[in-house]
Amino acid sequence: MTEVLVKVGFLAIAALNGAIIFTIMDVKGASWMQRRPGPLHVGLRGFIFPLAEILKFVQKEDIIPTEVDRPVFKWAPAYVMVSCVALFAVVPMSPTLVVADLELGVFFALAISSLGTIGVLTAGWSSANKYSLMGGLRAAGQLIAYELPLILAVVGVVIQAETMSLVGIVEKQIEWGVPFVVGGQIVGFLIFMVAATAEMMRVPFDMPIGESELTMGFMTEYSGIRFLIFYISEYMNMFILCAIASTLFLGGYHVPLLPTEWVNFYGPVVLLTKTAILGFILVAIRWSQPRFREDQLQNLAWKILIPASLVNILVTAVMKVGF
Amino acid sequence: MEIFEIVTYFVLLALLSTAIRVVTTSNVIHAAISLVFTLALTAILFLMLSTEFVALVLVLVYIGAVIVLFLFGIMITRAPLGKNAELDNDKNKKLGAAIAGSIFLLFSYILINGFDGDVTITSGSSTELLGEILLSRFVFPFELVSFVLLAALIGGITLARKDEALIDEDQV
Numbered sequence: 296m297t298e299v300l301v302k303v304g305f306l307a308i309a310a311l312n313g314a315i316i317f318t319i320m321d322v323k324g325a326s327w328m329q330r331r332p333g334p335l336h337v338g339l340r341g342f343i344f345p346l347a348e349i350l351k352f353v354q355k356e357d358i359i360p361t362e363v364d365r366p367v368f369k370w371a372p373a374y375v376m377v378s379c380v381a382l383f384a385v386v387p388m389s390p391t392l393v394v395a396d397l398e399l400g401v402f403f404a405l406a407i408s409s410l411g412t413i414g415v416l417t418a419g420w421s422s423a424n425k426y427s428l429m430g431g432l433r434a435a436g437q438l439i440a441y442e443l444p445l446i447l448a449v450v451g452v453v454i455q456a457e458t459m460s461l462v463g464i465v466e467k468q469i470e471w472g473v474p475f476v477v478g479g480q481i482v483g484f485l486i487f488m489v490a491a492t493a494e495m496m497r498v499p500f501d502m503p504i505g506e507s508e509l510t511m512g513f514m515t516e517y518s519g520i521r522f523l524i525f526y527i528s529e530y531m532n533m534f535i536l537c538a539i540a541s542t543l544f545l546g547g548y549h550v551p552l553l554p555t556e557w558v559n560f561y562g563p564v565v566l567l568t569k570t571a572i573l574g575f576i577l578v579a580i581r582w583s584q585p586r587f588r589e590d591q592l593q594n595l596a597w598k599i600l601i602p603a604s605l606v607n608i609l610v611t612a613v614m615k616v617g618f
Numbered sequence: 619m620e621i622f623e624i625v626t627y628f629v630l631l632a633l634l635s636t637a638i639r640v641v642t643t644s645n646v647i648h649a650a651i652s653l654v655f656t657l658a659l660t661a662i663l664f665l666m667l668s669t670e671f672v673a674l675v676l677v678l679v680y681i682g683a684v685i686v687l688f689l690f691g692i693m694i695t696r697a698p699l700g701k702n703a704e705l706d707n708d709k710n711k712k713l714g715a716a717i718a719g720s721i722f723l724l725f726s727y728i729l730i731n732g733f734d735g736d737v738t739i740t741s742g743s744s745t746e747l748l749g750e751i752l753l754s755r756f757v758f759p760f761e762l763v764s765f766v767l768l769a770a771l772i773g774g775i776t777l778a779r780k781d782e783a784l785i786d787e788d789q790v
Contacts, residue, residue: 364645364647367647367648367651397670398670398745399670399671399674399745402671402678403674405678406674406675406677406678406682407677409677409678409681409682409683409686410677410681410682412682412686413651413654413681413685413686413689416686416689416690416693417647417651419693420647420689420693428693431693432690432693432694435689435690435693436690438686439683439686439687439690442683
């Protein structure tokens with residue numbers, strides 16, 4: 296029982312810290328690229344910023360409009376949060392430092408991450424607001440479309456590693472000597488990162504939020520702590536998808552040439568570094584690229600990413616049997 | 619083993635109550651959300667029988683895709699907030715109850731006859747076994763199901779597609 300409690304506590308802390316690290320990175324990246332003085336110089340060189348942000352949202356009033364569908368409206372952020380936090384359970388920081396090394400780890404991650412869509416959709420509907428409904432519909436259309444390439448890109452890795460356990464996949468990459476991204480899954484990696492960015496609903500795939508035309512999409516009517524949950528979930532999702540991408544494609548907690556006996560010591564540092572590098576790329580894209588148009592976004596998923604990932608599976612399977 | 623049974627009964631009770639709520643609520647979205655919980659509890663039941671793969675398939679396919687498409691479809695056509703009188707279909711209640719009862723009896727008969735009342739919970743994973751059985755002994759039904767899915771896919775495209783010739787006819 297204590298073990299379970301410790302693990303749940305670890306999950307909550309890891310998820311929150313992941314979100315905070317990525318919030319800092321996003322905001323500091325933005326102010327560095329766009330010359331915003333606030334997050335760069337104010338209060339401990341700007342590092343105090345996320346704390347201020349959380350305090351700001353907690354002390355705000357949680358306004359619930361009268362026309363909303365109350366229970367649905369109130370619980371919608373919970374689905375999104377649960378789907379993000381649960382993902383932290385399967386990502387290994389080292390062979391032993393993992394909450395649950397499930398045999399079907401990859402499958403679990405994909406199944407749980409699909410739950411968030413329900414929260415987004417119900418949030419958009421229950422707000423009784425046309426902008427919210429539009430945002431919810433766009434979000435659902437996008438999440439459905441990009442879930443497929445995300446899953447299909449992972450299938451290539453699973454075929455190559457012959458296991459669905461995330462620890463098993465990393466061990467296979469150590470055995471191979473090079474991470475899968477070098478060892479034949481470069482296409483899979485690119486598809487995964489594009490689809491993951493769309494799943495996070497970040498620029499250039501932030502049509503559902505669309506500040507200028509939809510005011511904030513499905514989050515329009517949310518305020519205070521419920522808005523904060525959506526906000527934090529976005530960064531948790533970003534952190535954990537980057538961590539999963541590092542584990543699946545970039546060798547996880549190990550880099551070539553480091554001695555495997557010491558993996559328990561340097562594992563967490565290596566994984567966090569890889570995650571942070573991927574996160575920084577996403578931040579750089581966010582603050583320098585324009586947003587896709589809705590039809591371009593759907594075309595990219597259905598006409599390019601899905602066929603490409605199917606070809607990737609085919610090639611990987613042929614190579615697996617052939618060599 | 620006792621605590622396992624107690625938990626099982628609690629899950630079954632919760633499952634029953636959410637399932638009843640799916641058919642009694644008078645709001646489509648509430649029904650869909652109750653269905654999410656029904657399916658989640660079913661997944662937990664499968665998990666307790668140590669068939670992780672089936673449980674995760676329920677979550678991925680039914681909750682993550684089917685229900686999401688339900689919600690999407692409802693919202694993109696019409697999604698009234700509050701009660702929806704059309705959902706209370708009094709005429710077919712007896713028929714529905716009769717069909718539900720007969721399905722219940724049929725399944726109980728099959729399950730009790732087939733397993734003699736004792737369920738063996740295998741330790742370890744059944745995923746590999748499931749994969750092998752699906753592609754050897756049950757390969758024909760498996761292929762048949764995929765064929766049905768293909769037919770449904772083509773049917774869906776045919777219904778949704780707007781043929782230019784047809785549009786012209788409609789306008790005339």
